[in-house]
Amino acid sequence: MASTLIKDVIEFTPILLEGAVVTVQVTLASLVLSTLIGLGWALMRTSGIPVLATASKIFVNLIRGIPILVILFYVYFVLPEFGIQLSAFLAGTIGLGIAYSAYMAEAFRSGIEAIDAGQVEAAQSIGMRKWMIMRRVILPQAFKISLPPYGNNLVMMLKDSSQTSAITVAELAMQSKLIAASSFKNMTVFSMGAIGYLLLSIPLIYFVSRLEKKFGKSK
Amino acid sequence: MISIQQIHKAFGDNRVLKGISIDIQQGEVVCIIGPSGSGKSTILRCINGLEAYDDGKILVNGHVVDRDANNIHWIRTHVSMVFQRFNLFPHRTVLQNVIEGPIFVKKEAVESATENGLRLLDQVGLSHKAEAYPGQLSGGQQQRVAIARALAMQPQAILFDEPTSALDPELVGDVLAVMRSLADAGMTMVVVTHEMGFAREVADRVVFMDQGLVVEEGPARELLTNPRHERTQEFLKRVSSSL
Numbered sequence: 421m422a423s424t425l426i427k428d429v430i431e432f433t434p435i436l437l438e439g440a441v442v443t444v445q446v447t448l449a450s451l452v453l454s455t456l457i458g459l460g461w462a463l464m465r466t467s468g469i470p471v472l473a474t475a476s477k478i479f480v481n482l483i484r485g486i487p488i489l490v491i492l493f494y495v496y497f498v499l500p501e502f503g504i505q506l507s508a509f510l511a512g513t514i515g516l517g518i519a520y521s522a523y524m525a526e527a528f529r530s531g532i533e534a535i536d537a538g539q540v541e542a543a544q545s546i547g548m549r550k551w552m553i554m555r556r557v558i559l560p561q562a563f564k565i566s567l568p569p570y571g572n573n574l575v576m577m578l579k580d581s582s583q584t585s586a587i588t589v590a591e592l593a594m595q596s597k598l599i600a601a602s603s604f605k606n607m608t609v610f611s612m613g614a615i616g617y618l619l620l621s622i623p624l625i626y627f628v629s630r631l632e633k634k635f636g637k638s639k
Numbered sequence: 640m641i642s643i644q645q646i647h648k649a650f651g652d653n654r655v656l657k658g659i660s661i662d663i664q665q666g667e668v669v670c671i672i673g674p675s676g677s678g679k680s681t682i683l684r685c686i687n688g689l690e691a692y693d694d695g696k697i698l699v700n701g702h703v704v705d706r707d708a709n710n711i712h713w714i715r716t717h718v719s720m721v722f723q724r725f726n727l728f729p730h731r732t733v734l735q736n737v738i739e740g741p742i743f744v745k746k747e748a749v750e751s752a753t754e755n756g757l758r759l760l761d762q763v764g765l766s767h768k769a770e771a772y773p774g775q776l777s778g779g780q781q782q783r784v785a786i787a788r789a790l791a792m793q794p795q796a797i798l799f800d801e802p803t804s805a806l807d808p809e810l811v812g813d814v815l816a817v818m819r820s821l822a823d824a825g826m827t828m829v830v831v832t833h834e835m836g837f838a839r840e841v842a843d844r845v846v847f848m849d850q851g852l853v854v855e856e857g858p859a860r861e862l863l864t865n866p867r868h869e870r871t872q873e874f875l876k877r878v879s880s881s882l
Contacts, residue, residue, distance in 0.1 A: 541689050542726035542785075546740035546792055547716035556743060560730050 428608050432599055436609075439595030440616050446512055446581045446591055451574060453517025458524025463554070465525065466532045476525070483522040488583050491515045496587040512584030512591075516577065523573045531566030532558055564635045571628030578621050592616050640665045640796060640827055641686060641718070646695035648681060655681050656692070657851040663796070668828045670838040670859065673848035674874055679831045680723075682848075683798050686829065687718045700795070716744060719789035723801040725781040727773040733760065733784050734769040737791045745792070752791075759787040763817050779810030783817055796827035803834055835878055839863050847871045 464476035483491070492515035499506065506514065535558050543553040585594035596613035600606045641663040648656040655678040663669050671679045684690035686697060688706035697704040699714050727736050734756050741752040760766045763783040765776075773781050782802055789797050799818065803811040815837050822828060822841045832838060838845050842859040847866070855868045866872045 536726075538722060538724055538726035539728065541720075542722065542728070544689060545687060545715055545720035545722075546788065547712045547744040548740075549712060552743060556739070557728055561728075564730075 425608065428603070428605055429612065432603075432605075432609060432612060435595050435599060436592060436612055436616055439590060439592035439613075440620065442509070442589065442591040443578070443581050443593075443617075443620065446509065446516065446584055446589060447574075447578045449513040450516040450520060450577055450581065453513060454520035454524045454573075454577070455570075457517065457521035459528055461521060461525035462528035462532060465529050480522045480525050483519060486519075488516065488519040488580055489586055491519045492584060492587050508584070508588045508590075511587055512581075512589040515587075516581060516584060519580075520573060520577050523576075524570065527566045527569035527573060528562065530569065531562035531564075534565050535561050567635050568628060568632040571624070571631050575621055575624050575628060578624065579617060582617075640667075640700060641829070642696075642698040643682065643686070644696045644698070646682065646685060646692050646697065648678070648685065648690070648692045648694075655851050656685075658695070659848070659851070659853055660695075661846055661853065661856070663827065663829060665795075666825045666827055667844065668822045668826075668830065668842050669844045669846060670842040671829065671831045671846045671848060672833070672835070672838060672874075673854075676850075677848040678851045679848045680800050683720075683800050683829060683831050686798055687715050687720055689720070712744075716740070716792050717794055718796050718798060719792050719794040720798045720800065721782070721785050721789050721802050723804050725773070725778070725785045725805070727781055727784055727788070729773050731772075732769065733765065733771050733773065733776070736773065736784055737787045740788065740792050756787070756791055759790050760784070762790075762820075763787045764813070777810055778806045779813050782806065782814045786814075786817055786821075790821075796829065797821070799828065799830040799832070801831050801833065803832070833878070835863060835875070847874065849874070 461476045461480050464472040465480075467473060492512060495506065495515040495518075496508065496511040499511075539557055539561070540553055543557045548556070581591060582593035584591060585597065588594070592613055596609050600609040603609065643659055643661040646656050646659045647654070659678070659682050661669070661682070671683065673679050681690055685692045686699070686704065688704050688711045691706050699718055702710060702714060704714055705711065728739065731739065734753070737756040737759060738749075738752040741747040741755065742749055757766055757769060760769055763786055765780060765783055765787070768776060768780065768784075773784065776784065802818070803814050806814065811834070815834065818828070818830070818837070819841050830838075830842070839859055844856060845859045845862045846856040847854045847862065847868070849870050855862060855866060855871045862871070863875065866875055
């Protein structure tokens, strides 16, 4: 009994590891994408230009109101009808990146809005222009404040990357499902999958809680 | 040098400035005093365009101050400001705070800006804190850094918005001493303050404002010892009795 378990584990580990690598790749790529787009939303929202702020608000709410799975289906199955054919990995990354851009936007916005108005006035009083104030004074301070929610988003994103399995991205959850379907060792396979996610997310969770301690309370 | 002409300003229905006119000459130290809510901080903030005004005109060296015009950045580099709450950049060191404007706004070379910055920090007695962060300094020290930051722009005038109001009483003296030495060096200064002693000793002229109007203005000693208007007399009595 125990020997079959060990044999199964040894047999499944390489395949699941391959999946874990893809999970990390999807997560990191989506992280970059969602950070850039989210920052864009946040800058639009806080620009003081009504058209941009409203557009950002509408897009962010639109994205937040649609399940990640549906966004993934849209990117993977609907875009080809407009001649945009993406690989599963690319579609998964873009879908997840867009979905999380909304949450990243909120993290950045709360950071930007937390900066004291006196900071902007001080920057203005030495002759800085709008974009320089954003770049040199507001964003460096806002990033610190945004780090804890940003880290939390990252943990959520790692787990939600499993949803890309629905559009055939061969990440950890997908590989688990495939092995389970062919070996019927559901208990062993999915337990290993769960442990795989935990091994990835627990260090992250620990890291985020340290960030919170460092930046959460103090300004 | 600074000419304030018939300035009106309202926040919604609240008319805070009702036709203020003040002229400030090169090298002059003008203190603006008055009860809170009299509009004295607002008029100061209008001078460098941090606040818009509804009617009237403010001229700095003959240039109209309009916060939406392109030359507002130019005006701000010539008229610096020191705030009640210091507003130092907390993510930059003391020295970086001072040289931020010269390097990034005036595009000065890093070396000369640093050299000048250290000299200014020395002038305000804080060269030993150059590498510290604002959060590690006392309020009085932070305010002196803020003054050095304002000076680093090599302004023609500095506006002080209640620079000692947020300080513990024992820290006020150091800040006032720095301001006094600036005045002695001939800097044009407009100071909104509650420090009557400073106004009496340092100011060339004192302007008393109440309810959005200039009630009385004149040479510092004369106005503070022999105010003509009843409201000025009342205010000075209240201020001196609270001390």
